[in-house]
Amino acid sequence: TDSYSTVTSDRLKSPEASNWLHWRGNYEGWGYSPLDQINTENVADLEVAWTISSGVNQGHEAAPIVNDGMMFVTAAYNKLYAMDAATGELIWDYERQLPDDVAVCCDVVNRGVAVHGDTVYMGTLDAHLIAFDAESGKIKWDITVDNYKKRYAISSAPLVVDDKIIVGVHGGEYGVRGYVGAYEAETGAEVWKAHTAVDDGSWPGDTHETGGAAPWLTGTYDQDTHTLYWGTGNPSPWIDPARGEEHDLHHSVSVIAIDPDNGEITDAYQYSPSDAWDYDGTNEPMLIDIDGQPSIASPQRNGWLYRLARNEGEVSFVNAWPYAETNIFKEVGSDGRPIVEAANRPAIGKTVDACPAFLGAKNWNPSAYDPNTGLMYVPTNEWCMKIRGAQVEYSAGAPYVGAEFEMYQVPGNDHVGMLQAIDPATGETAWSQEFTAPVWSGVLTTGGGVVFSGNLDERKFMAFDAENGEELWSMTTNSGVVGTPVSYSVDGEQYVAVWSGFGGAIPLWAGPVAELTNNIPMGGTLWVFKLSES
Numbered sequence: 001t002d003s004y005s006t007v008t009s010d011r012l013k014s015p016e017a018s019n020w021l022h023w024r025g026n027y028e029g030w031g032y033s034p035l036d037q038i039n040t041e042n043v044a045d046l047e048v049a050w051t052i053s054s055g056v057n058q059g060h061e062a063a064p065i066v067n068d069g070m071m072f073v074t075a076a077y078n079k080l081y082a083m084d085a086a087t088g089e090l091i092w093d094y095e096r097q098l099p100d101d102v103a104v105c106c107d108v109v110n111r112g113v114a115v116h117g118d119t120v121y122m123g124t125l126d127a128h129l130i131a132f133d134a135e136s137g138k139i140k141w142d143i144t145v146d147n148y149k150k151r152y153a154i155s156s157a158p159l160v161v162d163d164k165i166i167v168g169v170h171g172g173e174y175g176v177r178g179y180v181g182a183y184e185a186e187t188g189a190e191v192w193k194a195h196t197a198v199d200d201g202s203w204p205g206d207t208h209e210t211g212g213a214a215p216w217l218t219g220t221y222d223q224d225t226h227t228l229y230w231g232t233g234n235p236s237p238w239i240d241p242a243r244g245e246e247h248d249l250h251h252s253v254s255v256i257a258i259d260p261d262n263g264e265i266t267d268a269y270q271y272s273p274s275d276a277w278d279y280d281g282t283n284e285p286m287l288i289d290i291d292g293q294p295s296i297a298s299p300q301r302n303g304w305l306y307r308l309a310r311n312e313g314e315v316s317f318v319n320a321w322p323y324a325e326t327n328i329f330k331e332v333g334s335d336g337r338p339i340v341e342a343a344n345r346p347a348i349g350k351t352v353d354a355c356p357a358f359l360g361a362k363n364w365n366p367s368a369y370d371p372n373t374g375l376m377y378v379p380t381n382e383w384c385m386k387i388r389g390a391q392v393e394y395s396a397g398a399p400y401v402g403a404e405f406e407m408y409q410v411p412g413n414d415h416v417g418m419l420q421a422i423d424p425a426t427g428e429t430a431w432s433q434e435f436t437a438p439v440w441s442g443v444l445t446t447g448g449g450v451v452f453s454g455n456l457d458e459r460k461f462m463a464f465d466a467e468n469g470e471e472l473w474s475m476t477t478n479s480g481v482v483g484t485p486v487s488y489s490v491d492g493e494q495y496v497a498v499w500s501g502f503g504g505a506i507p508l509w510a511g512p513v514a515e516l517t518n519n520i521p522m523g524g525t526l527w528v529f530k531l532s533e534s
C-alpha cells in the first residue's frame with residue numbers, strides 16, 4: 001500500500017460504500033453494504049478470492065474492518081492481522097500474550113477492531129485497550145481498563161465517537177460491576193465511566209457493586225442527537241433469593257442512552273426488570289426510521305422484538321412482539337413493562353420450563369437491516385431450558401450465576417436455528433429459513449438485494465434473496481460459521497468476507513443441544529469471495 005488513508009470523524013459518520021469502517025458498517029448498526037455489483041442475478045458466480053487461517057481453534061466472531069484496501073481482522077485469543085484486502089497479503093500481525101489465568105464466560109472470542117485517524121484499536125480478554133499504528137502495527141499505547149482477575153474483559157469491538165474510544169466490559173457471570181468507558185484516542189487516558197448497575201435504590205443494599213449488567217456488545221451512535229445507545233447484560237447473579245423479585249435492578253437487561261461527552265446515562269428502557277433467566281439485553285439497538293419516526297429496533301434474547309422511539313438523550317417504549325418460542329411474559333404492557341408469567345420464573349427450590357433457553361432467541365451474532373426492503377434479518381434460535389435457583393456467594397473472580405439449568409429443543413420442532421426477515425414496524429415475519437442446529441453467525445445485507453449468513457452443522461456460508469428468502473448460493477467452509485460477514489470493494493471489485501471457526505458459547509453452555517454441533521471441525525479460516533472473472 002502507498003500511504004494509509006486517515007479515518008476522520010466525518011468519514012466515520014458517512015462511510016464510503018467501498019469501505020467497512022465500523023463493526024456493523026455504520027454508526028446505526030445496520031450491517032448493510034450499499035455495494036450492488038454482487039446481486040441476486042450473479043451471486044451464484046461467487047468464488048474464493050483468498051483465505052487466511054489463524055492457526056487456532058475456538059470462536060472466530062470478528063467483523064473485518066476495511067479502509068481503502070487495507071483490512072484489519074481479529075481472531076480468537078486477540079490475534080490481529082493487517083492485510084491487503086484484495087490479495088490477502090499479510091502486512092503486519094499481533095498476538096496478545098494473554099496471562100494463563102485469564103477466564104471469560106463464553107470462549108476466548110474477539111469481535112473486531114475500531115479505526116480512527118492512523119490508529120487501530122483493540123480491546124483484549126485481559127481487559128486492556130491497545131492502540132496500534134495502522135501502517136506498521138507498532139503499539140502506540142496499551143492501557144489497563146480493569147482487573148482481569150475479577151473477570152473484567154473486553155470481547156467486542158470498540159466504538160469511536162469524535163476523539164473517544166468507547167468500550168463496554170464483560171463479566172456478568174462473575175459479579176463485576178458493568179460499565180461503558182471512554183478513553184482519549186491520542187493517549188488512552190480515561191475520560192469517563194458510565195456504570196450500568198446504578199445505585200438508585202433499585203438494588204437491595206450494596207448488591208449493585210457486584211451486580212453485573214455488563215454492556216459486553218458494541219452500542220450504536222445517533223449522529224443527529226449525539227446520543228449513544230448501549231445494551232446491558234444480565235444481573236449478577238441471575239437468581240438471588242436475598243434480592244427478591246420486587247427490585248428492578250436498574251439498568252440490567254436494558255438499553256441505556258449515554259451522553260458521549262461526559263458519560264451521563266440520560267435515559268433507559270428495561271426489557272426485563274429483575275431478570276432471572278440470563279436474558280442479557282445487550283443485543284444490537286439498531287437505529288432506523290420507522291414510519292418517519294426515529295426509532296430503535298432490537299430483537300432481544302428473551303424472544304421479543306422491541307420497537308422503541310428515540311429522541312435526544314431519550315429512549316421510550318412503542319411496541320414489542322414475540323419473534324421466537326417464548327413463554328416468560330404474558331404480555332408487554334402498553335407502558336413497556338412486561339407482565340411476567342410467574343409459573344415460568346425460577347427460584348431456589350423451584351424448577352421451571354422457560355423458553356427461550358438462557359442463550360436466547362438471539363445472542364451476540366448481529367441481525368442486519370436492509371433500507372431497500374425495510375426488513376431486518378434476524379438469526380434466531382428456538383429452544384427452552386429447565387432452570388432453578390442455586391445458592392451462591394460472591395467471591396472475586398469465581399462464577400456468580402446462582403442457577404442450575406439444562407437446555408432442550410422445543411418438543412415437536414425439527415429445527416433450532418432460523419433466519420427470519422421481520423418488518424420492524426409491525427413485527428410480522430416476511431419469510432424464514434430453518435436450520436437443524438442452532439445458528440451463531442451474524443448477517444449482512446447488501447445493495448444488490450442479497451442477504452448473507454452462515455450456519456453450523458452444514459458449515460455453510462449462504463446467500464439469500466432479501467425479498468423472498470430463496471437460497472441463491474452457498475459454500476461449504478472449513479468449520480461452523482460464527483463470523484460476522486462484511487462487504488467492501490477495492491479497485492471497483494466487490495468482496496464479501498467472513499470467518500468460519502466454530503466456538504463461542506454453544507459448545508460450552510448448550511448441554512444436550514450442543515450435540516447437534518458435535519461433528520463440526522474446529523479452526524479459524526477467513527474466507528473472502530468475489531465474482532468469477534468469466
Ligand SMILES: O=C(O)c1cc(C(=O)O)c2c(n1)C(=O)C(=O)c1cc(C(=O)O)[nH]c1-2
Nearest residue numbers: 106109155170171172173214216233504505
Ligand atoms: O454477561 C456477560 O458479561 C457476558 C459476556 C459475553 C461475552 O463477552 O462474550 C457473553 C455473555 N455474557 C452471554 O451471556 C452469552 O450468552 C454469550 C455468548 C457469547 C459468544 O460469544 O458466543 N458471549 C457471551
Ligand SMILES: [Ca+2]
Nearest residue numbers: 172233234280
Ligand atoms: Ca451474560
